[in-house]
Amino acid sequence: MILGLFGAPKADMVGTEQMSADPWALLPAASTNAQAIDTLYVFITALCGISMLGVVGAQVYFMWKYKKPANGHRKTSPITHNGRLEFIWSAIPALFMIVLFAWGEIGFVEQFSPPPDAINVRVTGQKWDWTVEYPDYPGAVLSSSSAVPTEEQQKQLQAAGEWGEDIIDRKPTLIVPTGVPVRLTLTSKDVIHSFYIPVFRLKRDAVPGRYTTYWFEATQEGEFPLFCAEYCGDEHSSMIGYVKVVSAEQFEVELKEATKLEQKDAESLADFGKRVFDRGGCKTCHNIDNDEAKTGPSLKGIWGRSEQLTDGSTITADDNYIRESVLDPNAKIVSGFSPQMPSFAGRFNDEHITALIEYLKTLK
């Protein structure tokens, strides 16, 4: 239980307000789609409530009315069927089914037909974070890799006594404006994930090897949680982040602010490099505190290490090799690994890469 207090993706860790103070109430509806869905949701709930009342009401009435007498049985009705009644109770549900189907179909088609003026956003899932890119805004890339520390990281942070909100580089996974349609294009680098934003009432699977889309128009400013909804392995429960909805005027400013990656005053190059490392999501594939290989080789003690490459040659990991590996990762692959790393050209500039190299030097 004590552990439970710490080792959880708590609401304050995601950094958002509670979506709903009352657990029985509807969620806030923060998009045009959510408002439309809720109307239908309430309609179905009323329909189900009336049906349930009818079925259970009749059942309970019969249970009370036709209880067996204390001794023996009373004579029971010989009725075996009633064609008219059976027709009615088949036809009425059938009519309601057609209404529900049509209503749901209209909303569904709407959810997947973005208006042509929508802002394009690319969302890429990977175990266990999201990378969100804005092709219309050069250099604007968000990564939720540091939004919620993994279980391991939490333990390390607790052990080091460094537990606190400031330790987390808290960044929104997604920033969107109100009143402007936004079209998401989803894909995945490894297994199937699902990008789920409850306050917009939307989700779609991010499938490796194909693209899926949906769109929304946010109506309410605020910060709201988003989840991975398709089971994807160990840290599936930690693959959560939040969407920040801002006004249309503030949007570009906020996006720039959130994607800004600059050395702070009095920050050492290595410390800045660590932030670059975190932002790049590098630790998803590279260990830094032990020699174990993940998708890519461990970076512990990387600087100055000799590596055998797939073509049999040997190379020393110096500044230039690291730089090349960041910008053109598949040029020289270390023996035993496959070319899977994406290029960071365009995301990291020279200052970032220099800082990154200084940080890698500190990993011993």
Add this chain to the structure above:
Amino acid sequence: MAHHPAHADHAPEPDYIRAKKGIMSWLVTVDHKRLGLMYLASVLFFFLVAGILAIALRTELFTPGQDFMSAQTYNKVFTLHGAIMVFLFIIPSVPAAMGNFLLPLMLGAKDVAFPKLNLLSFYVFSVAAIMFISTLVMGSIDTGWTFYTPYSTATGGAATMAVFAVFVAGFSSILTGVNFVVTVHRMRAPGQTWDRLPLFVWAIYATAVIQVLATPVLAITVLLLGLERIFGVGIFDPALGGDPVLFQHFFWFYSHPAVYIMILPGFGIISELLTVHSRKHIFGYKAIALSSVAIAIISFLVWGHHMFVSGQSELAGIVFSFLTFAVAVPTAIKVFSWVATLYKGSISYTTPMWYGLMFLWTFTIGGLTGLYLGTLSIDVHLHDTYFVVAHFHYVMVGGTVVAFIGGLHHWWGKMTGKMYNEKAGAIGALLVFVGFNGTFLTQFFLGHQGMPRRYYAYLSEYQFLHQISTIGSWILAAGLLWTMIYLLHSLWYGEKATGNYWNATSLEWHTQSPPIEHNFHDTPHVTGSPYDFPEIDKSGATH
């Protein structure tokens, strides 16, 4: 109703349990009743195992953070819970355990059509069960019971063994299905026309047809998955040039009909319970029988409703949504017919009847909440949340398991020769009802609040509802344990069951309890409906 030809008195004959002695007489038996009992013991064991896992999961979820299970352990436990419940408990529960025991008795037959095939089917099931359990010592599996690719292609552990266990279990299902189809066609008693079959037989028949037609697809699917894992043949994994959504199509092409393999036999039991304990003819016999067949057919055409957000085309989603609503109509007809059956009856509040009545509540919730999920735009929100978890537990537990436990009590005396204690039974039913609804009703609200499924830790704003759910699960567990205890107790201390302790009319009540080895001394002749109770007023006065 049936009559027996007048005959000389029979010498007393031992019942099927005592007819032969020794462990070998059980291991090589071809008696459908003994095989039914062996299946029953097996599935109840797996129910207990998977139930304990469920309680562990719910207990872990009592707080938002990690309590006693790591994320990896939790993932393995929920996978085992789901896979054992589905493949080793629910699918064989009613058809293999009760179907085996009751089908020939209800048909007035000596045995199923192919008794040796029946024995083989049991051993195939046992091999599958052992293979599945062996994954526990091979690193276990963390894929979820759905084995979605490419996760299942890449993950470590014993996923290969697990999918082959499912492959083998499928053959047991197919063999039993073929056996039952032939039995119903060929082994009915003289005079037992199709419209004089008990509705349990209709339900088992429809189930058997689905088993024979759908299970091979599962076998092919898991075989392909196995080939991909072992030989790296690119079928589902995009890294190898495959298509992960194709797996979902294959998987649900079987697993959606499988949902009806799980629920249709439950429908059959409910039709028997509600009539016998209210002394009424079933209302709408033809509608109930034919709706089982309609459901069996349409069930093959709705698999894509598991995939509305998976990346299948929107048009496919729309077609599948329409067909899904089509399957709701025959289901609604059944529920209305059952309620109407109670009208002007004479209702005894026995334990089986409590479960029958409980079913009308829980299954109706399960069915109605399906409307939310069949509605395309709503499903986009609720998909893969606790709403779905609650929905299918209301159908699988509130439907099948409630019917199964009700049927177990109804035929307990027939199967074992001993009567359980009615008071104990009523207490158990109350605990199950309260616990079950406490556990799962709250989960609909969790789902609407956006709580995704398969999370071992969650945002603290969901804690309140999770805690009610967990407390509910403890009450449910207490009810089921209590039921297990008094049923076991009855085996030693229960009253002896008479041949027809419910005063019912279908053929299984025309022999002693437990039945003799060959079921009947003489072939029964059927002259009327199985629901023609002596209490029914034929004078026309009660109209």
